Amino acid sequence: MKITVVGAGNVGATLAQRLIEKNFADVALVDVVEGIPQGKALDMRQSANTLGFTHKITGSNSYDITAGSDIVVVTAGIARKPGMTRDELVGINAKILREVIEKSLAVSPHAIFVIVTNPVDTMTYLTLKVSKLPRNRVFGLSGVLDGGRLAAFIAEELNVNASDVTPCVMGEHGGSMVIYPRFTIVNGKPLSELVDEPKQKALAERTVNGGAEIVAIMKTSSAFYAPSASVAHMVNAVATDSGAMMNCAAYLESEYGLSDVVIGVPVKLGRGGIKNIVELPLNAEELAALKASAEAVRKTIAALPAQ
Structure with a gap:
């Protein structure tokens, strides 16, 4: 198996490290900045003797090294800067993203695409439209990361292990994301039975602002350990054909009463990408919140430049 990571910044390079250390695939690391992917890949190769991995990792500014990839993960892009509008x-x-998709598809026409570039729901939607791939082969990072943040905050609040939490975060990977306490399970019990409503709202609010909290603390950087771990978890499910269920940004075709939009929903991942989308039995209030989140994504999709 071969996996390409496009973007050798903090998220991309850390993801490449996590993947090569899993030792189930060769890894190609690509970036537009000369020397960065080459140097980081060389550095990682020099850990093979210590860590015992046998697969190859290479870095380049050219997409030639990515040819024949089974999975392409796109982390390339810029972060929003002060004074910059969302549009x-x-x-x-x-x-x-358009350039990345076109160059990647030219040499890896059968690849599955995992999108990390923000705003991820909109960029996943764009990837589908540009690539014209079936929706099972294009999905994005959303609920795995947001759920991981929620699980960490619940673990602190209830003094449990984060691994004891099965989180449920859906909708936009952004300000209108929806946290479902009724479907968030802690040691077999719904979160809605373990904490009162004000605490549920506080946990949800902290999750929504999870990335911003890290930026505020670090000042000059944003999160990359949890995002890279989340993507590695998704890639592992595809590579091993596990069928594991997790919340990812996926294109909907009538699920939850929504169509022609990408939002975070539970999916099962395997060798072909998305095996199926799981529809939870949401009540009227929960469904209304999800639809409101989808409308927020539609507004960002509307800001995509025409081509």
Whole structure:
């Protein structure tokens, strides 16, 4: 198996490290900045003797090294800067993403695409439209990361292990994401039975602002350990054909009463990408929140530059 990671910044390079250390695939690391992917890949190769991995990792500014990839993970793009509007961010990252998809597909026509570039729901939607691939082969990072953040906060609150939590975070990977306490399970019990409503709302609010909290603390950087771990978890499910269920940004075709939009929903991942989308039995209030989140994504999709 061969996996390409496009973007050798903190998220991309850490993801490449996690993947090569799993030792189930060769890894190609690509970036537009000369020397960065080459140097980071060389550095990782020099850990093979110590860590015992036998697969190859290479770095380049050219997509030639990515040929024949089974999975392409796209982390390339810019973060929103002070004074930049959301529409400006969408326009810049859309241009980057189009180029990445076209160059990747040219040499890896059978690849599955995992999108990390923000705003991820909109960029996943754009990837589907540009690539014209079936929806099972294109999905994005959303609920795995947001759920991991929720699980960490619940673990702190209830003094349990984060691994004891099965989180449920759906909708936009952003301000309108929806946390479902009724479907978030802690040691077999719903979160809605373990904490009162004000505490549920506080946990949800902290999850929504989970990335911003890290930026506020670090000042000059954003999260990359949890995002890279989340993507590695998704890639592992595809590579091993596990069928594991997790919340990912996926294109809907009538599920939850929504169509022609990408939002975070529970899916089962395996060798072909998305095996199926899982529809939870949401009540009227829960479904209304999900549809409101989808509308927020539609507004960002509307900001995509016409081509």
